[in-house]
Amino acid sequence: MTTDISADVAAIHEVIDARTQALREKDPQRIITHYAPAVVAFDLAPPLATTGVDAQAIGAWLTTWDGPLGYEVEQLAVSAAGDVAFTHSLDHMHGRQSGATTDLWFRTTLGLERIGGRWLITHEHQSTPFYMDGSGKAALDLAP
Numbered sequence: 001m002t003t004d005i006s007a008d009v010a011a012i013h014e015v016i017d018a019r020t021q022a023l024r025e026k027d028p029q030r031i032i033t034h035y036a037p038a039v040v041a042f043d044l045a046p047p048l049a050t051t052g053v054d055a056q057a058i059g060a061w062l063t064t065w066d067g068p069l070g071y072e073v074e075q076l077a078v079s080a081a082g083d084v085a086f087t088h089s090l091d092h093m094h095g096r097q098s099g100a101t102t103d104l105w106f107r108t109t110l111g112l113e114r115i116g117g118r119w120l121i122t123h124e125h126q127s128t129p130f131y132m133d134g135s136g137k138a139a140l141d142l143a144p
Helices: 005-024 028-032 055-062
Strands: 035-042 065-081 084-097 100-115 118-127
Touching (some): 005 028, 005 084, 005 100, 005 118, 028 055
Parallel strands (some): 035 118
Antiparallel strands (some): 100 118
């Protein structure tokens, strides 16, 4: 077990970077290698929560992107202690999806655990804020 916090933080950055690159390359098999089998996810897409990884569903979503999928992770903060870590970031996803331009900033919080010597995502929460004016509309026009 690694006890060097800086080595753990660097390893977690590598996980986030590799996941981001797999998203850009629209590679569902590589994406899921960064998740624990029983990951709990509160993603942007319905339903409210999912458990487990589904490469087929991820692949189907990736096919809705026409051409390149732009994905950047900004303002990444990592906190690690022992075999547990948390990250938060502002993520930017952009490109053409189903014939329309998509340009979206959203919040991501990840919980990771060291399992079998590897850092794996065990919890993922992505969200967009919404306007508190009674409209119920997501605030999709925000950027850092």
